[in-house]
Amino acid sequence: MSSKLKVAIVGSTGYGGVELIRFLVHHPQVEIVSVISSSSAGVPISDGFPHLTDIVVQDLDGVEVHEIAAKADLVFTATPSGVSTKLVPQLLDAGLKVIDLSGDFRLRSGETYEAWYKKPAASPEYLKQAVYGLSEVYAEKLAGVSFISNPGCYPTATLLGIIPALKADWIDHRSLIVDAKSGVSGSGRGTSLVSHYAEMNENFKAYKVNKHQHIPEIEQVLGDIAGEDVTITFTTQLVPMTRGIMSTIYVTLKGDHTDQDLIGLYRDYYKGHPFVRVRGEGIWPATKEVLGSNYCDIGFAADARTGRLTIISVIDNVVKGAAGQAIQNLNLMMGWEETLGLGFIPVYP
Numbered sequence: 170m171s172s173k174l175k176v177a178i179v180g181s182t183g184y185g186g187v188e189l190i191r192f193l194v195h196h197p198q199v200e201i202v203s204v205i206s207s208s209s210a211g212v213p214i215s216d217g218f219p220h221l222t223d224i225v226v227q228d229l230d231g232v233e234v235h236e237i238a239a240k241a242d243l244v245f246t247a248t249p250s251g252v253s254t255k256l257v258p259q260l261l262d263a264g265l266k267v268i269d270l271s272g273d274f275r276l277r278s279g280e281t282y283e284a285w286y287k288k289p290a291a292s293p294e295y296l297k298q299a300v301y302g303l304s305e306v307y308a309e310k311l312a313g314v315s316f317i318s319n320p321g322c323y324p325t326a327t328l329l330g331i332i333p334a335l336k337a338d339w340i341d342h343r344s345l346i347v348d349a350k351s352g353v354s355g356s357g358r359g360t361s362l363v364s365h366y367a368e369m370n371e372n373f374k375a376y377k378v379n380k381h382q383h384i385p386e387i388e389q390v391l392g393d394i395a396g397e398d399v400t401i402t403f404t405t406q407l408v409p410m411t412r413g414i415m416s417t418i419y420v421t422l423k424g425d426h427t428d429q430d431l432i433g434l435y436r437d438y439y440k441g442h443p444f445v446r447v448r449g450e451g452i453w454p455a456t457k458e459v460l461g462s463n464y465c466d467i468g469f470a471a472d473a474r475t476g477r478l479t480i481i482s483v484i485d486n487v488v489k490g491a492a493g494q495a496i497q498n499l500n501l502m503m504g505w506e507e508t509l510g511l512g513f514i515p516v517y518p
């Protein structure tokens with residue numbers, strides 16, 4: 170009998186779900202016992218995803234909570250916001266561990282969720298149970314828990330870029346401006362006008378400026394760390410590429426810290442967390458340098474002339490921004506090596 174952890178994936182036909190499969194197939198402690206679809210049950214998953222031919226031979230299962238509970242120990246819910254709100258409590262009540270990739274359990278306040286997501290929030294009882302899984306920052310809080318809410322893609326790149334400097338009190342958080350760019354896969358597999366080739370190709374488009382649902386998530390974490398309310402200016406933009414997020418952060422420095430000081434501070438903060446790589450002086454990261462991997466790469470430019478600091482943080486939105494971090498969180502939850510199943514070099518070129 171296998172002693173591996175039995176996992177199921179709801180939303181396995183979406184970008185996050187398919188990426189979970191890509192990594193979990195090689196995870197030494199995990200067996201995928203069910204790939205689940207609300208719309209294509211009974212069909213071999215490789216019919217819709219021929220790249221999985223002869224690798225994942227399972228048929229898709231339907232979303233039947235009691236059947237999932239009979240087969241699995243843990244469920245990844247890679248489902249749209251609004252769907253997780255209703256599904257996750259049922260899975261938890263059935264005794265399953267859950268790692269949810271949606272935005273439905275990241276905000277502590279249901280009112281804040283409803284204001285930004287424009288959807289009914291989950292009940293406070295379940296919001297309270299969720300542990301926010303920004304892996305490098307909250308690793309110790311994740312050990313042994315049953316329910317992790319995986320961070321958003323933009324928050325992951327942005328928070329990992331800001332937190333060490335904020336913790337050290339080297340920056341004035343009232344001056345924070347975040348200019349964030351994403352590849353189109355960030356909006357999921359469902360078609361929309363925004364991701365239509367003719368709309369997106371050879372185009373560079375800002376959207377949800379100051380209205381993006383990730384603003385309260387970023388402000389919640391920064392506020393916890395600063396010990397007071399933090400507000401940010403946040404602009405999101407769509408770039409005509411498939412994967413990748415670059416979050417460029419502008420902030421006023423407290424004191425005259427150099428690039429070398431910042432490199433030292435960040436390397437120290439992320440010591441023991443191999444998925445955050447701090448670049449050397451003048452070597453700023455590009456999205457392609459983390460493509461297909463769980464890395465977040467960070468570079469700096471402190472400007473003595475203006476007293477401001479530019480921080481550049483890049484991730485692959487589908488990996489470190491979703492499926493990869495979810496698996497990193499699984500490892501932390503289970504007390505396994507943080508890198509298990511994730512040790513891939515980025516795809517280059």
Ligand SMILES: NC(=O)C1=CN([C@@H]2O[C@H](COP(=O)(O)OP(=O)(O)OC[C@H]3O[C@@H](n4cnc5c(N)ncnc54)[C@H](OP(=O)(O)O)[C@@H]3O)[C@@H](O)[C@H]2O)C=CC1
Pocket residue numbers: 179180181182183184185186205206207208209232247248249250252270271272320321322354355356357358359486487490491
């Ligand atoms: N793409 C990204 O870069 C990131 C995504 N996220 C979040 O992760 C989640 C998944 O994202 P992503 O994979 O991109 O989204 P997709 O739209 O690509 O996939 C979502 C999947 O959810 C399934 N689904 C839809 N409705 C239901 C339902 N009622 N019950 C069960 N399953 C349902 C669909 O599959 P089927 O019809 O087969 O059931 C669909 O394939 C979302 O909440 C997203 O916001 C977070 C960070 C980054």
Ligand SMILES: CC(=O)N[C@@H](CCC(=O)OP(=O)(O)O)C(=O)O
Pocket residue numbers: 250270271272273320321322351352353354355356382383405407
């Ligand atoms: C490029 C693109 O459209 N990205 C999406 C990311 C959505 C997402 O991941 O949503 P939650 O984290 O809130 O679940 C967006 O900006 O809305």
